[in-house]
Amino acid sequence: MDVISVIRTKRDRGELSDEQIDWVIDAYTRGAVADEQMSALAMAILLNGMNRREIARWTAAMIASGERMDFSSLARPTADKHSTGGVGDKITLPLAPLVAACGAAVPQLSGRGLGHTGGTLDKLESIPGWRALLSNEEMLHVLDTTGAVICAAGDGLAPADKKLYALRDVTGTVEAIPLIASSIMSKKIAEGTGSLVLDVKCGTGAFMKNIEDARELAATMVGLGTDSGVRTVALLTDMSTPLGLTAGNALEVRESVEVLAGGGPADVVELTLALAREMLDAAGLKDADPARALADGSAMDVWRRMIAAQGGDPDAALPVAREQHVVTAPSSGVLTRLDAYDVGIAAWRLGAGRARKEDPVQAGAGVELHAKPGDTVTAGQPLLTLHTDTPDKFDYALKSLTSAYDIAAAGTDFTPNPIVLD
Numbered sequence: 187m188d189v190i191s192v193i194r195t196k197r198d199r200g201e202l203s204d205e206q207i208d209w210v211i212d213a214y215t216r217g218a219v220a221d222e223q224m225s226a227l228a229m230a231i232l233l234n235g236m237n238r239r240e241i242a243r244w245t246a247a248m249i250a251s252g253e254r255m256d257f258s259s260l261a262r263p264t265a266d267k268h269s270t271g272g273v274g275d276k277i278t279l280p281l282a283p284l285v286a287a288c289g290a291a292v293p294q295l296s297g298r299g300l301g302h303t304g305g306t307l308d309k310l311e312s313i314p315g316w317r318a319l320l321s322n323e324e325m326l327h328v329l330d331t332t333g334a335v336i337c338a339a340g341d342g343l344a345p346a347d348k349k350l351y352a353l354r355d356v357t358g359t360v361e362a363i364p365l366i367a368s369s370i371m372s373k374k375i376a377e378g379t380g381s382l383v384l385d386v387k388c389g390t391g392a393f394m395k396n397i398e399d400a401r402e403l404a405a406t407m408v409g410l411g412t413d414s415g416v417r418t419v420a421l422l423t424d425m426s427t428p429l430g431l432t433a434g435n436a437l438e439v440r441e442s443v444e445v446l447a448g449g450g451p452a453d454v455v456e457l458t459l460a461l462a463r464e465m466l467d468a469a470g471l472k473d474a475d476p477a478r479a480l481a482d483g484s485a486m487d488v489w490r491r492m493i494a495a496q497g498g499d500p501d502a503a504l505p506v507a508r509e510q511h512v513v514t515a516p517s518s519g520v521l522t523r524l525d526a527y528d529v530g531i532a533a534w535r536l537g538a539g540r541a542r543k544e545d546p547v548q549a550g551a552g553v554e555l556h557a558k559p560g561d562t563v564t565a566g567q568p569l570l571t572l573h574t575d576t577p578d579k580f581d582y583a584l585k586s587l588t589s590a591y592d593i594a595a596a597g598t599d600f601t602p603n604p605i606v607l608d
């Protein structure tokens with residue numbers, strides 16, 4: 187087998203054979219196929235697509251590139267959730283302990299933010315002492331003793347994807363449905379969860395900007411999971427405006443703790459409960475009542491145990507950025523748009539995100555929202571507060587917000603998008 191014939195097959199709109207796929211993934215993982223060759227193949231796939239058989243084989247080959255985890259020793263059914271990424275998407279933080287409080291085991295292998303989207307591990311690392319890197323044994327121990335664990339995927343899990351994702355990120359080949367679906371599902375299937383709920387984001391702040399693409403991505407991933415014996419369902423959810431009232435690491439932890447304490451923004455609570463019900467249903471725990479577990483403090487108890495088991499202090503004060511800048515409403519009326527992408531870029535420029543994988547993030551940086559689409563605002567009232575340790579970043583962040591919102595005349599009839607689209 188040679189890599190040039192594999193690239194030519196896809197370049198010329200052909201179907202890759204099972205043998206070609208197995209060979210190219212294995213050879214790339216071993217370093218026998220060069221980055222420039224794999225990026226040519228990734229671009230050919232982005233332009234010409236893959237059929238269902240090719241996507242399934244590509245996913246299987248990425249799983250086979252590494253180890254598979256095994257949770258069969260646990261007494262509880264396992265349930266996992268994966269979000270395709272967005273702005274202010276802190277849902278994993280309240281959701282994992284909530285679903286654990288209802289009787290499932292929640293192994294949540296999470297990632298870091300890149301570009302305008304936030305990452306669960308960066309958020310949790312703003313809690314003093316908390317550790318994202320656990321050995322497989324530590325992960326299983328936290329899961330077994332607390333019911334939930336949120337940590338980084340080990341190097342042994344789908345190493346082909348680790349390499350390929352980093353390559354796609356710098357070659358303009360992220361936004362390909364076959365590559366996104368196989369990337370996400372290879373990690374989830376290798377992780378060994380019994381059931382999986384996918385939160386497929388749609389809107390300006392998501393990879394999928396329109397509902398048709400989001401639906402195709404969701405259907406592809408559900409097919410891959412189901413064919414591998416993982417009970418998989420997907421919700422299509424809105425990402426045209428940030429989730430909740432914060433985008434940034436410590437800011438989002440604070441908001442998540444508010445949700446676990448029985449408060450928090452309505453959209454975060456609604457989506458957390460919707461995903462919890464799907465996870466419990468998929469795990470065979472239909473009778474559990476997640477709303478009660480939020481109200482009676484049992485989800486908060488699991489959160490505190492889970493954070494402490496990973497070295498964190500759930501009572502420690504969260505970092506606060508050194509400087510704030512308030513953006514006020516330029517006119518009175520109804521806020522009809524507050525753009526997720528623009529707010530995500532602002533949070534990123536303030537220091538909440540990183541431009542390169544190795545960059546540090548600021549725990550306290552980010553954007554706080556004082557109004558959401560549908561709210562009535564008055565000229566001069568605070569609309570957003572920007573937080574950063576590096577105030578020279580304010581001007582750069584403000585540039586991304588110049589056309590981030592629309593305010594219509596008072597009395598305008600406006601209904602915001604529902605949070606769960608389908």
Ligand code: URA
Nearest residue numbers: 270351365366369370
């Ligand atoms: N998340 C992943 O893990 N992979 C992708 O390709 C896109 C989002």
